[in-house]
Amino acid sequence: MKCFSCFTSPQTSKSNPNSPTKVSFLRQPPPDDDVPQPKAPEPEIPEISDACKDDNNNNIEAQIFSFRELAMATKNFRRECLLGEGGFGRVYKGKLEKTGQVVAVKQLDRNGIQGNREFLIEVLMLSFLHHPNLVNLIGYCADGDQRLLVYEYMPLGSLEDHLLDIRPHRKPLDWYTRMKIALGASKGLEYLHDKPKVPVIYRDLKSSNILLDEEFNARLSDFGLAKLGPVGDKTHVSSRIMGTYGYCAPEYQRTGRLTVKSDVYSFGVVLLELITGRRVIDTTRPGKEQNLVAWAVPLFKERRFPLLADPLLKGDYPCKGLHQAIAVAAMCLQEEANVRPQMSDVVTALSFLGTGPSSTEASSSNPSLEPESYNEER
Numbered sequence: 038m039k040c041f042s043c044f045t046s047p048q049t050s051k052s053n054p055n056s057p058t059k060v061s062f063l064r065q066p067p068p069d070d071d072v073p074q075p076k077a078p079e080p081e082i083p084e085i086s087d088a089c090k091d092d093n094n095n096n097i098e099a100q101i102f103s104f105r106e107l108a109m110a111t112k113n114f115r116r117e118c119l120l121g122e123g124g125f126g127r128v129y130k131g132k133l134e135k136t137g138q139v140v141a142v143k144q145l146d147r148n149g150i151q152g153n154r155e156f157l158i159e160v161l162m163l164s165f166l167h168h169p170n171l172v173n174l175i176g177y178c179a180d181g182d183q184r185l186l187v188y189e190y191m192p193l194g195s196l197e198d199h200l201l202d203i204r205p206h207r208k209p210l211d212w213y214t215r216m217k218i219a220l221g222a223s224k225g226l227e228y229l230h231d232k233p234k235v236p237v238i239y240r241d242l243k244s245s246n247i248l249l250d251e252e253f254n255a256r257l258s259d260f261g262l263a264k265l266g267p268v269g270d271k272t273h274v275s276s277r278i279m280g281t282y283g284y285c286a287p288e289y290q291r292t293g294r295l296t297v298k299s300d301v302y303s304f305g306v307v308l309l310e311l312i313t314g315r316r317v318i319d320t321t322r323p324g325k326e327q328n329l330v331a332w333a334v335p336l337f338k339e340r341r342f343p344l345l346a347d348p349l350l351k352g353d354y355p356c357k358g359l360h361q362a363i364a365v366a367a368m369c370l371q372e373e374a375n376v377r378p379q380m381s382d383v384v385t386a387l388s389f390l391g392t393g394p395s396s397t398e399a400s401s402s403n404p405s406l407e408p409e410s411y412n413e414e415r
């Protein structure tokens with residue numbers, strides 16, 4: 038999660054030079070008298086533990102590890118244990134000596150400006166938030182200036198690895214697996230928005246932050262940018278603009294006003310990536326195709342749905358399922374945040390699409406999910 042101005046050209050990641058998804062940005066909102074300009078640090082950390090409690094009050098204490106223990110677990114952070122690298126540091130596969138548990142250890146970059154705050158938010162949020170579609174935090178290490186997070190190891194890595202950075206020997210994801218992943222991610226977001234006392238806005242939904250267990254169940258990871266949502270009669274929270282280029286909702290990028298609907302927009306981008314197999318920003322494509330949303334919206338409107346399907350699917354998808362998934366993506370990507378659906382509606386819509394041909398047909402009984410309704414609203 039790099040800090041980066043969204044108006045400069047995206048930097049590329051060390052591990053994946055073609056991946057604009059690795060680029061996150063931070064900048065002050067443009068001057069706007071209407072928008073309170075928050076000063077860093079945002080005064081939120083102490084509130085998190087209270088606000089994130091859900092009805093079950095299921096706080097699970099994160100374990101505290103020494104640096105030595107984690108160095109042992111990762112064979113001294115050996116290169117062969119490296120799983121990947123993001124804007125905040127490197128992630129290693131490790132095995133805890135005491136229990137034999139296999140884990141993923143994220144070593145935060147010690148030069149990171151935002152690192153300490155994000156470290157605290159991540160530890161707090163993940164101590165209180167527990168759901169089958171969120172990654173589990175096992176513990177952390179804050180030895181001296183070292184900051185490390187220890188997660189449950191996700192054997193299939195990230196959605197990005199399977200969809201956008203496919204290794205030569207790997208089979209592309211089939212249609213139903215894509216819909217299963219979309220459904221899992223939507224349930225994770227629904228939980229964050231609806232279960233805690235105060236809604237949690239995830240703010241960093243993207244394919245590299247959707248990790249996969251051995252059965253392709255989606256698990257959201259990286260809560261360092263998560264933020265408590267508006268309460269009472271407030272419509273939004275104002276925030277420094279942070280997130281990842283291309284996935285951020287347009288109104289949040291323009292004004293710094295954050296709502297749960299910003300996550301809904303990012304979800305629409307991920308769903309579009311799942312449908313098309315294209316990156317949200319891909320500078321290797323011809324000019325008009327570099328921005329996935331700008332390329333796809335005219336195709337939604339003209340109802341040229343088959344052009345949106347990933348060529349790697351080789352036509353192997355249910356037509357009705359494709360139309361419905363495109364309709365959901367289109368609704369999530371609407372410019373006007375208020376008319377985007379709630380995540381609970383998205384979960385309902387997608388639950389018809391992920392389990393096989395018969396359930397796909399069943400979804401046709403709900404007219405609000407038809408592609409036509411998107412066209413009417415635009």
Ligand SMILES: Nc1ncnc2c1ncn2[C@@H]1O[C@H](COP(=O)(O)OP(=O)(O)OP(=O)(O)O)[C@@H](O)[C@H]1O
Pocket residue numbers: 038039058059060061120121122123124125126127128141143172188189190191192194195197198245246248258259
């Ligand atoms: N718990 C985990 N289990 C298995 N692999 C993981 C785990 N966490 C992260 N990874 C791997 O490490 C990679 C890097 O993750 P990281 O979160 O540091 O960066 P990123 O998501 O690519 O970018 P950003 O820093 O902007 O979030 C992921 O893409 C994934 O392949």
Ligand SMILES: [Mg+2]
Pocket residue numbers: 123245246258259
């Ligand atoms: Mg990540």
